[in-house]
Amino acid sequence: MPGRTDTTEPTTGAPVTSTDTATGEAEARRASSPMYRLTNVSKTYQQKNRTVTALTNVHLTIPQGQLVAVQGPTGGGKSTLLQMLGALDRPSAGSIHLGGDRDVAKLGDGALTDLRATEIGFVFQSFNLIPTLTALENVETAFAGSLANRSRTEVRGRAVAALREVGLGERMEHLPAELSGGQQQRVAIARALVKNPSVLLADEPTGALDESTRDEIMALIEKQWRERGLTVVIVTHDSWVAKRAERRLHIKQGQVCEV
Ligand code: ADP
Ligand code: MG
Numbered sequence: 001m002p003g004r005t006d007t008t009e010p011t012t013g014a015p016v017t018s019t020d021t022a023t024g025e026a027e028a029r030r031a032s033s034p035m036y037r038l039t040n041v042s043k044t045y046q047q048k049n050r051t052v053t054a055l056t057n058v059h060l061t062i063p064q065g066q067l068v069a070v071q072g073p074t075g076g077g078k079s080t081l082l083q084m085l086g087a088l089d090r091p092s093a094g095s096i097h098l099g100g101d102r103d104v105a106k107l108g109d110g111a112l113t114d115l116r117a118t119e120i121g122f123v124f125q126s127f128n129l130i131p132t133l134t135a136l137e138n139v140e141t142a143f144a145g146s147l148a149n150r151s152r153t154e155v156r157g158r159a160v161a162a163l164r165e166v167g168l169g170e171r172m173e174h175l176p177a178e179l180s181g182g183q184q185q186r187v188a189i190a191r192a193l194v195k196n197p198s199v200l201l202a203d204e205p206t207g208a209l210d211e212s213t214r215d216e217i218m219a220l221i222e223k224q225w226r227e228r229g230l231t232v233v234i235v236t237h238d239s240w241v242a243k244r245a246e247r248r249l250h251i252k253q254g255q256v257c258e259v
Helices: 022-032 078-085 109-119 135-149 152-165 181-193 211-228 239-243
Strands: 036-047 050-062 067-071 093-098 120-124 199-203 231-235 247-252 255-258
Touching (some): 036 078, 050 078, 050 255, 067 078, 067 239, 078 199, 078 231, 109 120, 120 181, 135 152, 152 181, 199 211
Parallel strands (some): 067 231, 067 247, 120 199, 199 231
Antiparallel strands (some): 036 050, 036 093, 247 255
């Protein structure tokens, strides 16, 4: 299996005695401050005159730098969980601690927007690019809410670098309709990562792609995960994708369990 599991301690059950190795320090850091700590999280939605429970009493800790796959049946709560992790919405009950201190459930709208603008990158099955903007302009939209703090030159330079990093240096001036599905998803990944976030959340990122393009996109996500030390959560129906993760979760009727 690719990824950081290659560098973790052997699974002998013996306690880690050496903290002077890079591995030991990394492990200690991951253990001391998880990226996410969800305690008793529930989410309900009002649909006409009935209440739908999308998440029920979820307890979940995700260490920094982990690559997690989430599977489960349609309507099970996968996208809702991702929205909670992404501070797109607040839980109806419980707490979601991000990076040790902030409780997403208690933040106001402005603080949630700031959190998303700086810490969290999103990728979706349908790419969600703006059709009238070029690849470069689409990536620049990542800074839309915080443009006031940055110069045009900085925004352009970072967007160009992000597109080169995903292998689209030659396609920056193209519109989404002039790009293949795989290339559009690369633009979306560049848009998610140009902010230099701590977390990448992907909802069925390969769901609209053929097998060989799926493999390329997963290789790209894994490369970015490894090089940037990102925490990555991928919702997927594809067991091939899920098997590449360090950890697999299953959600059914709003309840999360380890696979
Ligand atoms: P999945 O992504 O696993 O298919 P979702 O998280 O989208 O599942 O949905 C879980 C449940 O919550 C479903 O019953 C769905 O209809 C409901 N739901 C999700 N989002 C909303 C919403 N914005 N308004 C009302 N109900 C919703
Ligand atoms: Mg969904």
